[in-house]
Amino acid sequence: MATLGNCIGMMDEGIRRLSDALPELPVDKAKLSRLMLMVGGRVQEELEHTLKPHRLNHSEFLTLMILYSSPDGSSTPGELCDYTSQGATNMTRIGNALVTRGLVVRSASEEDRRRVRIGITPNGRRFVQKMLPTLFPRLSAMFDGFGESDRRQFGRLLRKLADNLDRLDEGTGR
Amino acid sequence: MATLGNCIGMMDEGIRRLSDALPELPVDKAKLSRLMLMVGGRVQEELEHTLKPHRLNHSEFLTLMILYSSPDGSSTPGELCDYTSQGATNMTRIGNALVTRGLVVRSASEEDRRRVRIGITPNGRRFVQKMLPTLFPRLSAMFDGFGESDRRQFGRLLRKLADNLDRLDEGTGR
DNA sequence: GGCTCATATTTCACTGGTGAATTAAAAAGG
DNA sequence: CCTTTTTAATTCACCAGTGAAATATGAGCC
Incomplete structure (x- = not known):
């Protein structure tokens, strides 16, 4: 049990039984949405599993990657919220986590003093260069x-x- | 901002920039995995959004649906963990939440006294019958x-x- | 210039979920 | 039998993420 294959089998069977009693249920679409949820969830578990040794979770990794791949290596919490689909609250926590590890630095923006700039450090760049390739094998296998x-x-x-x-x-x- | 379309555009652009510096990055596969994460997450948000008025979250809904569509309307926490890919800890919480609302009942198993049976109540069935069709329109639109x-x-x-x-x-x- | 409104970030209290330890009962193995 | 091991469910302490409120600055408007 607990393989995706088994869960999918159960899902097919459950939806079949449901649709017997409820003919207006859009069977195909219900199955596709369940598949998206199940498989999407497992992809995320897979990613977090390979991220764990580097002590990053998904949202921290994504934030760091955005900074790494941005032209000037910096951004603001607000922008990062948009790009990562995270709430501002969580972005504060992510920032704290990355700052603590010396991967990014916060600095006050000068044009707009409400804003905070978050920039990747040389350390952060080295970290990404080392860590990123370790994701490739499992990504390819997927x-x-x-x-x-x-x-x-x-x-x-x-x-x-x-x-x-x-x-x-x-x-x-x- | 914050539409999936925009996030996907950013992702395409970010991966393109990454691959300039890192030729061994499997571009297609990286994009597909990011797409799965982004779109899968949004599908879940969509589901939870339509579930919210009924005061259920995804895992509670799924648990209830499994009980509803199971032949005898009952199961055990352990089985439900397998089917829903939830941990035992969380299944205890889910059980508590559903019991509190009178949608399911717990009872001691007689064959194996370590086990607990969780069964959907008539109330729970009526609830599902009312709630489920409200999901169809958005599911179809998806x-x-x-x-x-x-x-x-x-x-x-x-x-x-x-x-x-x-x-x-x-x-x-x- | 001073008042109101909007925006950016953070803090706080809470929800949902996990791993490790606990309790209890069944199964296995002399 | 009785000890040891395994299995089922729960409790507890913690991590990740959210919404509402607080704080501070910028922008728009007489």
Whole structure:
């Protein structure tokens, strides 16, 4: 038990039973949404598992990567919230965690004194350069057997789903 | 900002910049994994958003649905942990939450006195019957424009990714 | 210039989830 | 049998993330 395969089997069976009693249930779509939740969750577990030895969690890693790959190596909490889809509260915690480890520094912005600049340190850059390649093997294994065409299709479908979700949020104000 | 579309654009750009300096980065796969994380997360937010008025979170909803769709309407914490991929600790909390609302009841198992049976109540069934259909409209909208062939492809690719993840876990003991 | 409103960040209290230890009962092995 | 090991559920202490309020600065407007 506890493999994704088993969970997916249970899900298929459960939705089948549900749909017997509830014919208006959109079976395919329900299955796809469950698949997204289950597989997406497992991808995240996988990532956090390989991140753990480096004592980073997903959101800290993402924040650091954004700083690393940004042209001038710095940003502000507000921007980072947008890019990472994290709340401001959590970004304060992330900043604290990264500052404590010497991977980034905070400094007061001079144009706008409400703002704080967060910049990656030389130390932080070295850390990323060492840590990042350790993610590649498992990342590659995750998509073993995905040919050129599968990858293109998968990307297309995920982006299409993303568009729909954006349209859904528009309505609700979000 | 904060739309998935924008986040995805940033991601594409960031990975492009990364790959300039790091040619061994598996660009396609990195993008697909980021897409899974971003879109999967948003699907979950979407679900929890429509669940909120019913005062359920994702794991409580899933647990209740499993009980609802199980042949005899009951299970045990241990089984529910497997099916929902939740830890035992959290299943205790979920049980407490659902019991408090009168949607399920706990009872001692007679064959094995270590076990606890958790069963959905008539009240719980009525609750599901009322609540479940309110999820359909947004669920359908999520996959607007996904034709028969897109749905089949998407399902195939997600299941394939799930297989790979199971194989990855095997190695690590998980 | 001074008042009001908006924006950026942080603090605080809380929810949801996890790992380690605890309790209790079943199963296994002389 | 009786000891040891395994399994099931819970409790406890903690980590990650959120919403509401606090703080401080900038912007818009008579």
